[in-house]
Amino acid sequence: MVFRPTDDATIRPDMPTTNLGTSSTLVADASPVRDFLLRFSVTGVGSCQVTSAKLRLFQVDSSDRGGDFHTTASNWSEAIVTWNNAPAAGPKTIASLGSVSTGKWFEVDLTSVVPGDSIVSLRVSSPSSDGAYYSSKEGANPPQLVLTLGPPASSNSHAPIFIDGNSGFTYANGVRSGSGTASDPYVISNWDIDLCQPGAGCGGSGIFVRNTDANFVIRNVRVRSSGSINTFSYYDADVYLYNVADGRVENSTLSDGRSGITVEGSKYVTLSGNNLSVQPIYMSSGGGGETQVAGPCMSIHSSTSIVVSRNTLSPCVNGMESFGTTGMVVSGNKFVQDGVYGLFLEGYGAASTVGALIEINQFGPGTDRGIEINDGANVTQTTISGNIFSGQGIDLHPPTIADCCPSNTMVYGLAQLSSNTITTDNLVNGKPIYYFEGCSGTSINGIPVGQLIVVNCMNFQASNLQIGGVIEGIVLSNVHGATIINDTLSNISRFGVLAFNSDHVTVTGNNITAGNGIQFYVSSNMLVYHNNFLGGGDFAGGAYQGMDYKGSYDSWDYGYPSGGNFWWNYNATDNCGGPQQEVCTGPDGIGDTPFGLDRYPLMKPYPVQT
Structure with a gap:
């Protein structure tokens, strides 16, 4: 499969508000500084495996350095992008090119960042003052993203997986390949994990990863329960990531547990293309009564640079909750039949949501409140744009008033909003x-x-x-x-x-x-x-x-x-x-x-x- 970019553009800090999206060249240079952006829309992969993804660029002016390649957010368009509004480069260099010469094609391995059907967005820079010039999509030899596909991998049964530290990425813990680097992450894929285990009842987490900074991906995994959940902890989730960096969960089906995915105390984690569902779970509360203990389909707590994209959360007791996040992106998800709320921005502390981008999501039908901003929440430097609400829109929740101890006092305080942007392309009904x-x-x-x-x-x-x-x-x-x-x-x-x-x-x-x-x-x-x-x-x-x-x-x-x-x-x-x-x-x-x-x-x- 060969894809041409939907968008590409060079950007320059010395021309910070000038759009160069129609240029026939893409330039990476350190003097004067010039970066370039590329975006591809990958479709048609379906359940097949991407065994290879190569970016091909045609060089039109030789350089001693072909550029450093980073992923970046996809919320840009070549028609309007400039240096000032371009998305920042991701923190990791996923690939680099050395010396490049005129009139030749050069390849960059992007297999690690093309899991399947997705938007692939890149920013390319160079440390060299000898700039590298490539043909743009408006040029004679447009860039290409070339995919090689393999058949869908067979899914095999595996017991719940627990990984504590980088040394836990082993064959016994479901790792099929990889060395833990950005270009060769540990891969846990194509497993069918049952939360019901002989002698242990039904419950717990399907995959629990904690205290790691090696690159890893959990892909095409199914977590389910063959029986009714009868053991319970608030730390249970089909996939639970705690204190991890550089992880991905993608194209997986997660259902039946207390929660679908929980990310806590982590950074640089991407959750994409997953199907999540959580049904009510009732546990005995004594005296013949029962308590509903199921959590939301997704929880993000005290974490930085988390990307949540193209997931379907349906049906869920509630959709997704978040607090204590910085730089979170929630883009292109479907929150359907999700109980009280689709996305819940919780309070309980200062600066509970900072620098989030919430864009192009579908809230409803069947989701009561699309986005709920809880009392006590502090939401700042956040952009909400292009979302469709077929439920009751955005809820800026009033303060909870205590009826005791002492009476008539606010429990969490007022919600605080500052330096945010909510655009009129958000539609409710x-x-x-x-x-x-x-x-x-x-x-x-x-x-x-x-x-x-x-x-x-x-x-x-x-x-x-x-x-x-x-x-x-x-x-x-x-x-x-x-x-x-x-x-x-x-x-x-x-x-x-x-x-x-x-x-x-x-x-x-x-x-x-x-x-x-x-x-x-x-x-x-x-x-x-x-x-x-x-x-x-x-x-x-x-x-x-x-x-x-x-x-x-x-x-x-x-x-x-x-x-x-x-x-x-x-x-x-x-x-x-x-x-x-x-x-x-x-x-x-x-x-x-x-x-x-x-x-x-x-x-x-x-x-x-x-």
């Missing part, structure tokens, strides 16, 4: 998600919006919007001055408007059909009036329509006689009038008794202004 951060004086009016999230902004206005079918309609975090007016927020499962740590926000003239209506946390000088709270949603039948946690100087009405809001479940009488409702000469359209925080609840829906 076919409409764009709008994310504003660090803005001032911004207004959106009457445009299609799937969800609206506003962070660290001043003097913001949202008017005449129609948002529906999501978990939260409008979310404000650290917003100072805003007006939410004349919006229709319908079929919202939880919060029509949710605000954290904000002030001087006016919410008026809106129709809200949501489980929890409007909720404020640690906010001040908030004004809520002339809204129609119409119930609905998933929580308590929509009974809890207004909440104000540790607010100060907030008002849920506009005084008398203007009044407050209409509440679908307010059932008091209207026989009196006046600021104290003590003049009982007839109705005035305002209930005779307050409703929660609203001193002057309206008896009928307020006509939304147009």
Whole structure:
């Protein structure tokens, strides 16, 4: 099989914003510095084995150094890539070329980074000031990626594998080949591992690797359970990687265990092309009761430079959870039928998600919340782009309020977002998600919006919007001055408007059909009036329509006689009038008794202004 690049381009730091994607040459040079990028889309391999992958480049100007080759992220296009926006080279040099001469083809062995159907993205540099010039895809002799395929390997049974340290990569532990280098990794492949073992019950991990820094790949492995799981540990997973570097898990089928893949305390790990599923597992909790103990299909904890790409997580109790990560890439995955959430960015500490790229994933159908950002989470320098949500979109989870010890306190604190990018090519139920951060004086009016999230902004206005079918309609975090007016927020499962740590926000003239209506946390000088709270949603039948946690100087009405809001479940009488409702000469359209925080609840829906 021979593939030509879909994209290639030279990039230059002395021309940092100039795109050179149409050039007929690709250049690797140290003076002036020039790197080049290549990307191939490999398809049609299927279940066959890639026995050889060779990159072929045609040299058009001799050099004493042909270049150093690195993998890189695939989120670039030759039409727009420049030095400033190009993805960084991976930390490992996967291959190098020495002296190259004009008019000849040169080959680079890429077998270690082409497992099968995949996107292959490379960045090439040179330490030599005698630059190497190659023909680009626009040139006379375009680059080629040449694959040699073998038949699908037979799968053989193997007991669960436990590897502790580099010395554990042995034939007895399922290693079929390799020496542990980047170009020749240890290969554990084509095994069928049953979590049920004679005399040991059913459970545990299928493959457990810890304390290693040798390069390895787990490929085309199946982990399953021939019986019901009856032994349990929170450290169980079909594949568990702990304190490892330079590992890959690819094209494997992982099911039936407590969790599919867990990566903890590790770096430079790639998880690609796997099929994962986790079903509920119930264990006796005493007294005749049972507890559901199954975890998510994938967990990434306290790890750096983890790539999660082209996996299918379905069905799962929950999709993927992550906390304490730096430089994580989650790209091209399918989160389908995944219970409460697809991707859960947990809290429990400072800087819980730093520098992540979450792109081109499918969330749903059958996945409740696509991305949940937990209370207490700190998400920074993260990009979310090109994702499709057919469920309830992005959940910026409100703080958990303790009901004891002491009461009325936040358990984990508020979620914190900073220096993030969420682009409008994220679609929820076919409409764009709008994310504003660090803005001032911004207004959106009457445009299609799937969800609206506003962070660290001043003097913001949202008017005449129609948002529906999501978990939260409008979310404000650290917003100072805003007006939410004349919006229709319908079929919202939880919060029509949710605000954290904000002030001087006016919410008026809106129709809200949501489980929890409007909720404020640690906010001040908030004004809520002339809204129609119409119930609905998933929580308590929509009974809890207004909440104000540790607010100060907030008002849920506009005084008398203007009044407050209409509440679908307010059932008091209207026989009196006046600021104290003590003049009982007839109705005035305002209930005779307050409703929660609203001193002057309206008896009928307020006509939304147009």
